[in-house]
Amino acid sequence: MSLQFGYKALTVAVVSGLAATTAQAAGLDRSGQDITAFLQNGTYAEAVYTYIDADVKGKDTVGNAVPDMANSYDFFRYGVKTDINDTFSVGVLYDEPFGASVQYKGVNNFVSQGGDNTITSLTNGRMPDLATAQNSLLRLNAGFQGLANINQMLQDADPAFAGFLQAQKDEIEQRILTATGTNNLQEAQAAATRLGAAINASKTAEIQKDEGTxxxxxxxNITMLVGAKFGANKNFQIYGGPAAQRLNGEVKLRGTAYNAMTGYDARIATDTAVGWVAGAAFYKPEIALKAALTYRSEIEHNSTIAEAVPALATSTNRDFSVSLPSSWNLDFQTGVNPTTLLTAKVRYVPWSDFDIRPPSYGAATQRATGTALPIVSYAKDQWSAELGLGKKLSDRLAVSGSVGYDSGAGNPATSLGPIKGYYSVGLGAKYNITPEWSLSAGGKYLKFGDAEAQLPTKAIVGKFEDNDGYIVGVKLAYQSK
Incomplete structure (x- = not known):
């Protein structure tokens, strides 16, 4: 015997995948790019508010405590759709799909402790303070200038005087080699250049004292969708449309964890670019079955980025591009009995193909390491899944529960987001204010996976363990069938 649920009863129970508490952890993922508002029957509109508070703390490599570095943040999502007729539907969705909000605090290697601390770290303890480093560089530069002068004099020197000049040259060379701990003048010149860069970074660190990374x-994101149903009972639907995405951002690196890149600043100018969305859905209303698979394209942003690299004493404003990744979302629901609904969500994002490569940052790291490095990249792709159960308690009230998993994007993780995925558990409730209007609220607890913080150079700079967070959200929805 088939189960006759009816849409009106079923939507009361659809809260286990409560959109008010959707959030992701891998990479820069935030909203999960949910499109289920478009899959609703009839005319539908929703406004969703989500607040996320994560506690991400740990220690740097020398054992200093790193207090909670993850800022709390919130975002909104809106959606509206309507059926033009029994075949065609249109909808517009707004969300904030990707983002990051990080602020390091305290006394640790991710916070500037001043110029003396920085120069000591950058020179591996050879320079006890900034003044000593500056004096050493002055003497080295004077030595190199002296060598240049002697070489010029040797070209025209009387043979009787040449021996004296050569002895002076040998003495100056030996002093330079001893001071730099190198074996030849070419290596000594490179060491002096590195010392100059360290001094520039340390001067900036003194100005930025107590500032954290x-x-x-x-x-x-605004997504516009058009859908068409087909089949004898209109059980199948295909949908698609353009997605316009706006991006801006700012990064500040502070503290000795970032070596010569400490003090680096970058600001990405606001850019809007367009991608596309396509998907297919299957409906079987008599058992409340609904399944949809949605693909979102990669979106490439071409903008400008203002960078300041203290180690090189440079500030630039150059062309910049970054591609935010594509994704796949699977949404599924089915009735278990006339008052219970089972839901499932699966999401895949290829974060291993993503990186952020500011040009001046790359040039500076190439000078330091021989390779132009990205400021952010990820080792693995993200898989996330959530399983929920909604229960109708009355014509007005339904409750739900869910469990979830997010794989993260690899461990070690970037120091700008040292989390290795999470496990989650959530509770929600939905109340029908009128037959058309409903209010939903819910919360989730997240248990984050332990992660090592890693720089693009592959150096481990911290460990973050025993961290968690929570999400709360509220959704106001209108539906007229």
Whole structure:
């Protein structure tokens, strides 16, 4: 015997995948790019508010405590759709799919402790303070200038005087080699250049004393969808449309964890670019079955980025491009009995193909390491899944529960987001204010996986363990069938 649920009863129970508490952890993922508002029957509109507070703390490599470095943040999502007729539907969705909000605090290697501390770290303890480093560089530069002068004099020197000049040259060379701990003048010149870069970084660190590493990246997305149902009972639907995405961001690196890149600043100018969305869905209303697979394309942003690299004493404003990744979302629901609904969500994002490569950052790291490095990259792709159960308690009230898993994007993880995925458990409730209007609220607890913080150079700079967070959200929805 088939189960006759009826849409009106079923939507009361659809809260286990409560959109008010959707959030992801891998890479820069935030909203999960949910499109289920478009899959609703009739005319539908929703406004969703989500607040996320994560506690991500740990220790740097020398054992200093790193207090909670993950800022709390919130975002909105809106959706509206309507059926033109029994075949065609249109909808517009807004969300904030990708982002990051990081602020390091305390006394540790991710916070600037001043110029003396920085020069000591960058020279591996050879320079006890900034003044000593500056004096050493002055003497080295004077030595190199002296060698240049002697070489010029040797070209025209009387043979009787040449021996004296050569002895002076040998003495100066030996002093330079001893001071730099190198074996030849070419290596000594490179060492002097590195010392100059360290001094520039240390001077900036003194100005930035007590400032912590921070990241603020935000995106805004508007998706326009058109869908067409087909089949004898209109059980199948295909849909698609353009997605316009706006991006801006700011990164500040502070503290000795970032070596010669300490003090680095970058600001990405706001850019809007367009991608596309396509998907297919299957419906069987008599058992409340609904399944949809949605693909979102990669979106490439071409903008400018203002960078300041203290180690090189440079500030630039150059062309910059970054591609935010594609994704696959699977949404599924089915009735278990006339008052119970089972839901499932699966999401895949290929974060291993993503990186952020500011040009001046790359040039500086190439000078230091021989390779132009990205400021952020990820080792693995993200898989996330959530399983939920909604229960109708009355014509007005339904409750739900869910469990979830997010794989993260690899461990070691970037120091700008040292989390290795999470496990989650959530509770939600939905109340029908009128037959058309409903209010949903819910919360999730997240248990984050332990992660080592890693620089693009592959150096481990911290360990973050025993961290968790929570999400709360509220959704106001209208539906007229």
């Amino acid at each position: 921070s990241v603020d990246i935000r995106t805004n």
